[in-house]
Amino acid sequence: MNSSFDHNVNESLSIDAYQVCVDYHGTVALYDASLKLASGSICGLVGMNGAGKTTLFNALMGFVRPSRGVIRINGKSVSEAQRDQIVAYVPQSDGIDSSFPISVWDVVMMGRYGGMNFLRIPRESDRKAVLHALERVNLLDFIHRPIGTLSGGQRKRAFLARAIAQRASVLLLDEPFSGIDVRTEKLMSELFIQFRNEGRTILVSTHDLSHVREFCDLVVLINKTVLAYGETSEVFTSENLSLTFGGMQPDPISGSAAPEEYF
Amino acid sequence: MDLLLSFSPFDFLVEPLSYEFMRRALIVSALVGGVCGLLSCYLTLKGWALMGDAVSHSVMPGVVIAYALGLPFSLGAFVFGVGSVALIGFVKQKSRIKEDTVIGLVFTGFFAFGLVLVSKIKSNIDLMHILFGSPLGISNSDVSQTLIISFIVVSLLILFRKDLMLYCFDATHARSIGINTGLLHYLLLSILSLAAVVGLQTVGIILVVAMLITPGATAYLFTDRFDRMTFLAVLFSAISSILGVYFSFWLDIETGGSIVLVQTLMFLIAFLFAPKYGILKTKHNIST
Ligand SMILES: Nc1ncnc2c1ncn2[C@@H]1O[C@H](COP(=O)(O)OP(=O)(O)O)[C@@H](O)[C@H]1O
Numbered sequence A: 001m002n003s004s005f006d007h008n009v010n011e012s013l014s015i016d017a018y019q020v021c022v023d024y025h026g027t028v029a030l031y032d033a034s035l036k037l038a039s040g041s042i043c044g045l046v047g048m049n050g051a052g053k054t055t056l057f058n059a060l061m062g063f064v065r066p067s068r069g070v071i072r073i074n075g076k077s078v079s080e081a082q083r084d085q086i087v088a089y090v091p092q093s094d095g096i097d098s099s100f101p102i103s104v105w106d107v108v109m110m111g112r113y114g115g116m117n118f119l120r121i122p123r124e125s126d127r128k129a130v131l132h133a134l135e136r137v138n139l140l141d142f143i144h145r146p147i148g149t150l151s152g153g154q155r156k157r158a159f160l161a162r163a164i165a166q167r168a169s170v171l172l173l174d175e176p177f178s179g180i181d182v183r184t185e186k187l188m189s190e191l192f193i194q195f196r197n198e199g200r201t202i203l204v205s206t207h208d209l210s211h212v213r214e215f216c217d218l219v220v221l222i223n224k225t226v227l228a229y230g231e232t233s234e235v236f237t238s239e240n241l242s243l244t245f246g247g248m249q250p251d252p253i254s255g256s257a258a259p260e261e262y263f
Numbered sequence B: 001m002d003l004l005l006s007f008s009p010f011d012f013l014v015e016p017l018s019y020e021f022m023r024r025a026l027i028v029s030a031l032v033g034g035v036c037g038l039l040s041c042y043l044t045l046k047g048w049a050l051m052g053d054a055v056s057h058s059v060m061p062g063v064v065i066a067y068a069l070g071l072p073f074s075l076g077a078f079v080f081g082v083g084s085v086a087l088i089g090f091v092k093q094k095s096r097i098k099e100d101t102v103i104g105l106v107f108t109g110f111f112a113f114g115l116v117l118v119s120k121i122k123s124n125i126d127l128m129h130i131l132f133g134s135p136l137g138i139s140n141s142d143v144s145q146t147l148i149i150s151f152i153v154v155s156l157l158i159l160f161r162k163d164l165m166l167y168c169f170d171a172t173h174a175r176s177i178g179i180n181t182g183l184l185h186y187l188l189l190s191i192l193s194l195a196a197v198v199g200l201q202t203v204g205i206i207l208v209v210a211m212l213i214t215p216g217a218t219a220y221l222f223t224d225r226f227d228r229m230t231f232l233a234v235l236f237s238a239i240s241s242i243l244g245v246y247f248s249f250w251l252d253i254e255t256g257g258s259i260v261l262v263q264t265l266m267f268l269i270a271f272l273f274a275p276k277y278g279i280l281k282t283k284h285n286i287s288t
């Protein structure tokens, strides 16, 4: 990548994206997206539907190849970071076959595969990590249940547990709050704060501004490109928000919008 | 058949064993059944039934060419099996045609090519043997080919057991932890081609797909655990093969058809009576 010549890689940054462009068969989904996240922070990724949030995650995970730009995670390339279990990803929808004959325990154990030997035989430390992860998301009672028999919220927690079990220092979560009840939402946001206090870096996308207000240290506003990023209080200006939401007022009922508060 | 009724179960099982060809047919069919049964778990969960059908039909010209050139038939079959998969992938990627259409298109083309070749290459190839299998007339060299290929397939499935399960369950996660899913995709397709090669020995090209999906589907109705599913599928499949060969012997019926019919009957029994997922299950347990 020739663009790495004009960009100095900073190793202390957890996520360092520089002028990332992604297009799908010629249609540009993301251009010149730059972003620097220091470790030990929670960053909200905010944008409306189609703004390119999932696309940015896909680029950070190497699922799409940026047509331009550089991405470094803890100073490493995306594939190195994955190989070293530095980054864990929870996709927007898990997209799994819910009748797959597999238990919650086995699903969470899959978070440990990357660190296991070739035959993926769990060691004691793997079992401990899985148990611990299930405990943190409050799913210990569901260990032996087939994954398909869980409710939507429980399933989200199971996939979060899988990411926790990876013990990765960078967590990428695509819309974890969609379709869950208030209790699960609270459990998740408390977990994110704990992770931050453990020194991990969390990038979490949402289209609901109330989450950002509650627990994000930093915020990235995107609409096809990064419009603004930085401290939540500095970034939330009415100008930025109207750019982000294309002049539309975000939903006032959810209490998430009210950009006036940030004037 | 009153012949059958006058026999004890002991005679039913033991008498055929006095024939060399029956011993061979039973061992080969049971082995092939077990191998295909193991793979069938992955194929049914991944949703690759049609792919199984495609690969097994596509090997036809390979078998014919190999016979004509005096090469091991499994070599020709494997080359064409993998070739069809590669072609399916290529056409799908380069055109806007849906995958199941591409699959149907490619494998019928290969199969037709095979039929034309058989009619043109006048040799001692027996079309019926290729199409319907002939485990009772299997030769020594065919037995050793089957043993070798079965060993390769089972070894690969055991070595990559967890990775293939993860790939079938959640390929996105597999990628996100740095596993090469492209490699797993082609590994599974290659295993499929090899299994089709051994499967067509016993039940022939047309019915191989049954060996590759029915045992997995039957086992799936009994359990929510992947491990148990693979165990049951292997067991059901091997038993079907053995019973099928015995019925073929005693009733003088076509062997491949007999084996697959036993498999289908076993599926039917599971469909009706499986404890949790059978349609006639007696217990309506309220989930806790
Ligand atoms: N696989 C794809 N192929 C083509 N276009 C896509 C694909 N995925 C996303 N897009 C387009 O890219 C844009 C950004 O999508 P996405 O990243 O999913 O947005 P968000 O997650 O913020 O809702 C959208 O306009 C969408 O239509």
Ligand SMILES: [Mg+2]
Pocket (backbone or CB within 6 Å): A053, A054, A055, A092, A174
């Ligand atoms: Mg999205």
